[in-house]
Amino acid sequence: MNTAPDRPLTRNIHRGAPHFDIAAYERADGYRAVRDTLGKTDPAAIVHMVTESGLTGCGGGGFPTGLKWQLMPSAAQRPGPRYFVVNADEMEPGTFKDRLLLEGDPHQMIEGIILSAYAVEANMSYIFIRGEYVTAIERLSTAIAEATAAGLLGENILGSGYNLSIQVHAGAGRYICGEETALLNSLEGHRAIPRAKPPFPQISGLWGCPTIVNNVETICNIPHIVRYGAAWYRSLGINGGVGTKIYGVSGRVNHPGAFELPMGTTLHDMIEHHAGGMKTGYELRAVLPGGASTAFLPGDQLDVSMTAQAMAAHGTRLGTGTAIVLDDHTCPVGFIANLQQFFARESCGWCAPCRDGLPWVERILKSIEAGTGMIDDLDTLAEMTGNLGPGRTFCALAPGAMASLQSGLRYFSAEFTRHIETRACAWT
């Protein structure tokens, strides 16, 4: 039971079996890291260990977690309330990894929060979870009650002198709430509009206090890093990756699903071996490797390993690590139009290029799909990918939207042109 697991995040998650309550979780060595650490290890030592582990944020941005924590002033430098916020908003189309962790092992989430909040010296934590995740909300609430009854949350936890409360805050649905500063506005009871950065949340976050926002999966790694060490964590990765990652595949594959694999597993391995390959009669044309905000990888480049560095070298991003497969029975123009419909609807409306540009992009794509597009529309679309690209808008929503469009215009230019010339979609 005490040997280091090679699939730490999902070690307690077994298909078809009930999730662990606190007793089962503790029998499986759970809360061991909390018991060994609180009041015994200096918070700064945990931050150091997380930095050494090479853990990077799993919410889509890939920022080094230890560095993010170091950028928060210490409690001695900056007395007053400090917050640790869990980003469980998971609304990136094609992404279903945090749900697995939240429903599958809620106590792992709670243990991760206790250790992370202790490391950054926060006494209050909010779990910002999308309102649709009703099962996860219920399980987290039960887990918090169980942990509180066991003295693992509340005042003077295990006699360590450390206090922590966790509150679950269920959102009311809007993709932009996942952007960390919009999330903070939403939590404060404002419209979810991103804030200007700097100041970063570590300096001025929730109610102006130092705040860390981390993704569910990022935090679930912490108990294991604390328990087994940074070197062990790094050794789990392959092909230049560190640790493990919850990858996933959806679309017309035989076994769509989420899989915990060594960070650095190739896209090909994931699709062919873990997702069972394409369904009979379908061929893979391209992949969005990490959710709707990542650029297409064409089908002949699947040998790339799923690390941030390798993905960047191929002109795309790791994103959330959950891949969406475009098959040969699906119209690429319709595929991209669907993505842009999502982004146009979910734009928060704060800055004009995104608010006005995305609906325009959506309209053009829908007209091309319907056979009423003009050849000039392709230039307009290409121009929009520049106007809404990185650095042109207030937050990363619009540049994320442009990733699939820009790469799609390049890889599927023949299909775009054919729709316009034949005034029809060959797939309908």
Place this chain on the structure above:
Amino acid sequence: MSIVEAQPALDPTERAEIRNLIGHYPTARAAAIDALKLVQQRRRYIGDNLLAEIAHLLGLPAAELDGLATFYNLIYRKPVGQTVILLCDSITCWITGRDHLAQHIERRIGIKPGETSADGRFTLLPIVCLGHCDHAPAMMANDVLHGNVDPATLDAMFDATPLP
């Protein structure tokens, strides 16, 4: 133009629960979403008079609370049916045939996205990826998640739901 009747005022229990929610946060307005959801859970939607009452309890102008309520997808400011069907329209569900499901819904109970059936049983709304893409197409019906949805799933639901 259809006239929407005012809903009954908040009862003492609802008021007490909203005050309790406010106690969970450093500021009253942070409880706005929780309060709207609490009331909506019982009343199905937040009409103007309820909005004004909730705003008063939170110490916010009604227009400001309206700005919040309309910003978020899951707060309904207009009447909805007994069962709200949230049919995912994001990418993987689109690939796997969610448009055919929407057509089936229209054929069976005569509603398009955003509409409520004449008998008041169902409202159909599009929803962003439900994080159930490995079981696409997915939908939620009154807080219950369904995966691998096909016309038979929908028919079973239509046939089993009584008139309100």
